[in-house]
Amino acid sequence: xxxxxxxxxxxxxxxxxxxxxxxxxxxxxxxxxxxxxxxxxxxxxxxxxxxxxxxxxxxxxxxxxxxxxxxxxxxxxxxxxxxxxxxxxxxxxxxxxxxxxxxxxxxxxxxxxxxxxxxxxxxxxxxxxxxxxxxxxxxxxxxxxxxxxxxxxxxxxxxxxxxxxxxxxxxxxxxxxxxxxxxxxxxxxxxxxxxxxxxxxxxxxxxxxxxxxxxxxxxxxxxxxxxxxxxxxxxxxxxxxxxxxxxxxxxxxxxxxxxxxxxxxxxxxxxxxxxxxxxxxxxxxxxxxxxxxxxxxxxxxxxxxxxxxxxxxxxxxxxxxxxxxxxxxxxxxxxxxxxxxxxxxxxxxxxxxxxxxxxxxxxxxxxxxxxxxxxxxxxxxxxxxxxxxxxxxxxxxxxxxxxxxxxxxxxxxxxxxxxxxxxxxxxxxxxxxxxxxxxxxxxxxxxxxxxxxxxxxxxxxxxxxxxxxxxxxxxxxxxxxxxxxxxxxxxxxxxxxxxxxxxxxxxxxxxxxxxxxxxxxxxxxxxxxxxxxxxxxxxxxxxxxxxxxxxxxxxxxxxxxxxxxxxxxxxxxxxxxxxxxxxxxxxxxxxxxxxxxxxxxxxxxxxxxxxxxxxxxxxxxxxxxxxxxxxxxxxxxxxxxxxxxxxxxxxxxxxxxxxxxxxxxxxxxxxxxxxxxxxxxxxxxxxxxxxxxxxxxxxxxxxxxxxxxxxxxxxxxxxxxxxxxxxxxxxxxxxxxxxxxxxxxxxxxxxxxxxxxxxxxxxxxxxxxxxxxxxxxxxxxxxxxxxxxxxxxxxxxxxxxxxxxxxxxxxxxxxxxxxxxxxxxxxxxxxxxxxxxxxxxxxxxxxxxxxxxxxxxxxxxxxxxxxxxxxxxx
Numbered sequence: 005x006x007x008x009x010x011x012x013x014x015x016x017x018x019x020x021x022x023x024x025x026x027x028x029x030x031x032x033x034x035x036x037x038x039x040x041x042x043x044x045x046x047x048x049x050x051x052x053x054x055x056x057x058x059x060x061x062x063x064x065x066x067x068x069x070x071x072x073x074x075x076x077x078x079x080x081x082x083x084x085x086x087x088x089x090x091x092x093x094x095x096x097x098x099x100x101x102x103x104x105x106x107x108x109x110x111x112x113x114x115x116x117x118x119x120x121x122x123x124x125x126x127x128x129x130x131x132x133x134x135x136x137x138x139x140x141x142x143x144x145x146x147x148x149x150x151x152x153x154x155x156x157x158x159x160x161x162x163x164x165x166x167x168x169x170x171x172x173x174x175x176x177x178x179x180x181x182x183x184x185x186x187x188x189x190x191x192x193x194x195x196x197x198x199x200x201x202x203x204x205x206x207x208x209x210x211x212x213x214x215x216x217x218x219x220x221x222x223x224x225x226x227x228x229x230x231x232x233x234x235x236x237x238x239x240x241x242x243x244x245x246x247x248x249x250x251x252x253x254x255x256x257x258x259x260x261x262x263x264x265x266x267x268x269x270x271x272x273x274x275x276x277x278x279x280x281x282x283x284x285x286x287x288x289x290x291x292x293x294x295x296x297x298x299x300x301x302x303x304x305x306x307x308x309x310x311x312x313x314x315x316x317x318x319x320x321x322x323x324x325x326x327x328x329x330x331x332x333x334x335x336x337x338x339x340x341x342x343x344x345x346x347x348x349x350x351x352x353x354x355x356x357x358x359x360x361x362x363x364x365x366x367x368x369x370x371x372x373x374x375x376x377x378x379x380x381x382x383x384x385x386x387x388x389x390x391x392x393x394x395x396x397x398x399x400x401x402x403x404x405x406x407x408x409x410x411x412x413x414x415x416x417x418x419x420x421x422x423x424x425x426x427x428x429x430x431x432x433x434x435x436x437x438x439x440x441x442x443x444x445x446x447x448x449x450x451x452x453x454x455x456x457x458x459x460x461x462x463x464x465x466x467x468x469x470x471x472x473x474x475x476x477x478x479x480x481x482x483x484x485x486x487x488x489x490x491x492x493x494x495x496x497x498x499x500x501x502x503x504x505x506x507x508x509x510x511x512x513x514x515x516x517x518x519x520x521x522x523x524x525x526x527x528x529x530x531x532x533x534x535x536x537x538x539x540x541x542x543x544x545x546x547x548x549x550x551x552x553x554x555x556x557x558x559x560x561x562x563x564x565x566x567x568x569x570x571x572x573x574x575x576x577x578x579x580x581x582x583x584x585x586x587x588x589x590x591x592x593x594x595x596x597x598x599x600x601x602x603x604x605x606x607x608x609x610x611x612x613x614x615x616x617x618x619x620x621x622x623x624x625x626x627x628x629x630x631x632x633x634x635x636x637x638x639x640x641x642x643x644x645x646x647x648x649x650x651x652x653x654x655x656x657x658x659x660x661x662x663x664x665x666x667x668x669x670x671x672x673x674x675x676x677x678x679x680x681x682x683x684x685x686x687x688x689x690x691x692x693x694x695x696x697x698x699x700x701x702x703x704x705x706x707x708x709x710x711x712x713x714x715x716x717x718x719x720x721x722x723x724x725x726x727x728x729x730x731x732x733x734x735x736x737x738x739x740x741x742x743x744x745x746x747x748x749x750x751x752x753x754x755x756x757x758x759x760x761x762x763x764x765x766x767x768x769x770x771x772x773x774x775x776x777x778x779x780x781x782x783x784x785x786x787x788x789x790x791x792x793x794x795x796x797x798x799x800x801x802x803x804x805x806x807x808x809x810x811x812x813x814x815x816x817x818x819x820x821x822x823x824x825x826x827x828x829x830x831x832x833x834x835x836x837x838x839x840x841x842x843x844x845x846x847x848x849x850x851x852x853x854x855x856x857x858x859x860x861x862x863x864x865x866x867x868x869x870x871x872x873x874x875x876x877x878x
Contacts, residue, residue, distance in 0.1 A: 017194070018057060020201030021050030027209050042089040043208065049078040049085075069120060077112040079174070080130065083137030084108050086167055090144035100140070107133055131178035138171025159207045166203025173197045242273035249336065250275045257339040262332065267291075269335055276339065409443035416440050467508040467593060468727070470744050471617040473777035474512065474544055475500035475537045475794070476753060480779060481516055482535070483786075488524050495532045500794070503539035505614040509772075511590050512614075518583045519548040519610050526552035527607075542616055543596075549609040555602040563600070564588040632746050633657045635676040637667035637693065638711075639685050647680060647711060647733070654739050656746075664688040668696055671703055678746045680738075683712040683720075691723060698724045707745045711738065736770055752797035756780040757787035757813065758831065759802060767800060784813050791823050803830045 025047035032040035056075040060067050084104045090096065111133045118126060142164040149160035176193035206214065242260050250258040257276025261269040269291040322338040416436045423430040478500055482489075489496055505512070523533045527550045534549040555563060563584050591598045594614050602608035634656045638644040648658045659676065661667035664685045671679065679697070683690035690710060697703045707726040717728040727741045754776045758764040761782070768780045779796070781787045791799060801813055814830075817823045 017197040017201040018050065018054035020198075020205055021047050022054050024201075024204055024208055025051040039089075039092050042085065042092055045085045046082065046089055047204070049080075049082040052078045070116070073115045077115055080112045080134060081108060083134055083141055083171065086141035087137065087144065090141055090148070094144060094148045096144065104137060104140075107137070127178050131175045134174045134178075135171045138167055138174075142168040142171070159210065162203050163207035166200045166207060169196045169203060170200040173200060239272070243275070246273040246275040249338075255338040255340050259337040259339070260326075260334065261337070262328070262334040272334070409447040412443035413440050413447070467511060469506050469508055469594075470741075471504050472507045472509055472512060473753065474503050474505050474507070474546055474614075476777040476779055477509070477512055478516055478535055478537060478546065479790070479794075481513060481520060483779075483781060485517075485520055485524065488521075489533070492524065492527070492529045492531075494524065494527060494530070497532065497534045499534075499536040501537050501539060502794075503537045503544040504617055505544045505594075506617040507594055507614055511594070515587050515590050515612060516546060516548070518587045519546075519612070522583060522610075523548055523550040523552065523608075526550065528552065539616070543613050544616055545611055545613045547609060547611045549607060551607040554604040554606050555600070555608055556604050560600050560602060564598075632678070633659065633674075633676040634742070634746070635659050635661065635667060635670055635679045637661045637664065637679065637681045637685065637690070639663060639682065643682075643731070647738075650735050650739065651680075651742070654742070656742070662686075664690065664693040667693055671697065671706070672700070675703060675706060678707045678709065678742060680709050680711050681725075683710060683714045683716065691719065694720070694723045694725060709738065709741060740772075753777045753779070753795065754798045754800060755787060755790055755796045756800045757784055757802055758782070758800070763802075763831075771800075788813050788816050791817060791826070792820060795822075796826055799826055799828045801828055801830055803832055 025044060028040055028044040028047055031037070032044050052075050056067065056071060059071075087096070087100065087104060091101070111130050114126060115122075145160055145164035145167060149157045149164060152160060173193045173196035176196065242262070246258045246260050249255070255276075257274070259271055259276075260273040262272040264270050268288060322340075324336045324338070326334045326336050328334050416439050420430060420432045420436060423432055478498075482496060482498070520533070520535070527533060531551040533551075534547075536545075536547045536549075538545045538547075564587075565585055588598050591612055591614070596612060596614040598613070599611045600608065601611075632655070634651055636644060636647055636651070636658055638647065638660065639662050644660050644662075648660060651658050659670060659674075661670050664687050667679070667681070670676075681690045681693060685693070688696075690712065694708055697706065697708060708724070710720045710725050710728045711731065711733050712729075713731045715730050717730075720728040726745055729738055729741075754771050756764055756767050756771070756778055758767065758780075759782050764780050764782065768778045771778050779790055781790060784801075787799075787801070790796075799817070803811065814828060817826065817828065
């Protein structure tokens with residue numbers, strides 16, 4: 005039996021298109037996807053032709069004319085349906101969607117009216133329309149293939165070739181139907197038909213081995229690109245993965261999401277047009293949507309995707325779960341403005357390469373950890389090297405600094421021992437004693453600096469914070485350093501605005517003294533030092549500027565480090581490198597900050613910024629005599645009587661409770677302005693009383709002061725006490741603390757002028773204990789200058805000073821309108837010298853006192869009635 009190969013090829017081709025149609029129809033019915041519907045319509049005309057051909061064979065080659073017309077009309081629709089399919093995959097000009105339906109209608113409508121056989125003119129116009137439309141469709145598919153890679157590119161290219169072959173086949177069929185056509189056209193069109201069918205089959209229904217080959221080739225290409233990428237962190241690995249995936253799949257945007265510590269997915273990498281992520285993005289909703297595994301179109305999708313990726317517009321999104329070894333599970337989102345024809349290959353490829361990227365990211369994280377560890381080790385080695393060098397330099401400098409005063413002390417002591425004794429005494433030059441004293445003070449300062457720095461580093465530095473007039477403190481320091489300033493012929497300019505800081509007096513003096521000493525040391529002879537104070541409301545500043553050698557920018561951080569010295573070697577040998585380091589630590593302990601502005605050859609400017617005292621409730625009485633109440637909790641009757649008398653003499657109303665329980669009851673019934681508390685009490689002790697006070701919201705704000713024989717200062721302050729005094733209690737210190745905390749009045753400024761160092765120091769200490777800011781000078785001329793430079797609330801003056809005595813100073817004060825109303829307390833050598841007292845009172849002195857007894861108990865009452873004195877003074 006002879007085989008009709010031509011008929012067999014035709015049937016095979018038609019059967020291929022039927023298979024394609026059935027597969028596409030099955031996909032559409034399963035998912036109702038519009039894209040699958042258009043694929044089904046592309047293969048429907050060939051399926052109709054197959055059915056008509058089978059029917060013709062069953063009816064001996066004869067069928068009604070209308071059946072042939074309908075089947076031919078369906079066939080003519082195939083190129084337009086292919087263009088519609090391409091329009092789902094990429095942008096298509098709008099005019100094309102308008103012209104092609106018109107051309108199809110103009111070509112297919114005459115079929116139902118033309119005679120048979122069809123006229124040659126119609127046949128030529130029909131094949132021309134078919135070929136042109138198929139070429140357009142093939143071009144659109146190939147254009148989409150060019151922007152894709154891997155399996156998608158290959159399959160789209162094959163589909164474009166199959167479309168072009170199908171168009172040529174129809175052209176040859178039409179030409180073969182014309183009279184006188186070459187019979188060879190029939191054989192050629194059957195070969196083109198078979199090639200078109202096989203091409204469509206490979207593109208739309210490839211065998212599994214071919215799909216695996218496509219995916220393997222693409223995976224190898226992408227993996228090589230990821231391995232060649234220059235990345236230095238896991239984030240860069242994921243960013244590279246997203247960018248490669250965008251190119252590989254042809255997506256308009258790719259987002260990679262990885263789980264956080266709480267299990268929710270959050271964006272890790274993104275490649276595509278810029279988007280704006282809302283601050284209130286719900287990662288919970290986004291994670292739930294992705295974990296559901298249902299692809300969604302943004303315009304029809306869930307709010308979480310629209311909220312996060314809404315900037316991409318009316319796109320299509322494909323979500324894919326991405327397992328990442330060892331146990332993580334992330335997700336990849338592909339965004340396209342048009343549908344993807346072969347998305348199943350994209351999903352498999354992404355799942356495979358996502359795991360590879362995760363392994364690379366984990367490996368990169370390990371490398372980063374090793375790199376950081378190496379950097380940290382290198383930094384540690386460098387720090388240890390610098391520390392060793394600094395330690396060596398410090399030991400060398402400290403050896404020099406210690407040996408110098410010790411050499412003087414031992415040397416002059418040996419000289420003193422060699423002097424001939426006069427009984428149990430030796431006559432030695434006063435200069436030797438001065439040398440020993442100076443060297444001893446120098447040595448003590450070095451030791452104190454080291455010990456203070458150790459305390460700061462160990463967190464054991466105790467600060468007694470209280471309101472402090474920093475302008476007054478700076479004036480005192482300048483007075484004390486005046487011999488050094490005079491020796492180098494330096495000019496000192498001051499602009500000391502009234503300013504009060506919340507600071508420890510001793511430590512503040514240490515801070516400013518270090519700055520002033522450095523300025524004096526590094527400023528050449530004839531230079532200038534400028535000191536200013538300012539009050540900004542919530543903080544106060546002290547600035548010390550000089551015209552010295554300056555500090556290079558590279559060294560400005562080092563000057564605040566321990567044992568570090570900068571500048572030339574000669575300057576470095578003049579110190580230990582502890583001063584500025586300790587200054588910085590002390591400022592930070594006050595919750596302040598220090599800054600430096602300097603340039604080599606132009607000098608330096610150090611600025612210390614300290615907090616202002618806290619604002620006290622305006623309901624607190626302005627002076628104790630106006631109703632401030634103190635509750636004294638003390639079980640010892642004698643101690644209670646002593647403390648009560650002292651506080652009542654200072655103007656407080658004092659209530660006494662003998663036990664801790666009684667004290668709590670009294671405080672709750674009538675809250676006092678302050679509580680003075682013993683620790684050793686019958687029943688509950690003072691610490692428990694303080695705990696209960698602080699636990700009561702109504703009583704927690706009352707200042708509490710311990711006055712006890714038990715020395716547990718740290719425990720008392722840790723529980724919230726405002727201050728801690730050990731018996732026997734220093735009366736001025738306790739009253740000063742009460743005045744600062746309870747009375748909430750500004751500290752009065754007192755100018756003390758007395759040539760006797762011992763008396764001047766006693767007056768100064770007593771007034772400071774009572775809460776006053778004191779400026780003390782030895783010479784009447786300096787006192788007169790100070791009184792004119794700034795305002796004082798009281799002037800304590802020695803009436804028989806050596807150069808400018810109290811009477812001359814009083815006369816000058818009376819003549820100056822700025823100081824005329826300042827009260828003056830005159831100190832006479834003996835209170836019984838009636839003529840001197842009478843002369844002083846006549847000159848305007850508001851009171852006199854015996855110089856030897858002018859302590860805080862005699863002078864402090866004058867400060868409490870300062871306003872009344874102002875009114876009485878003529």
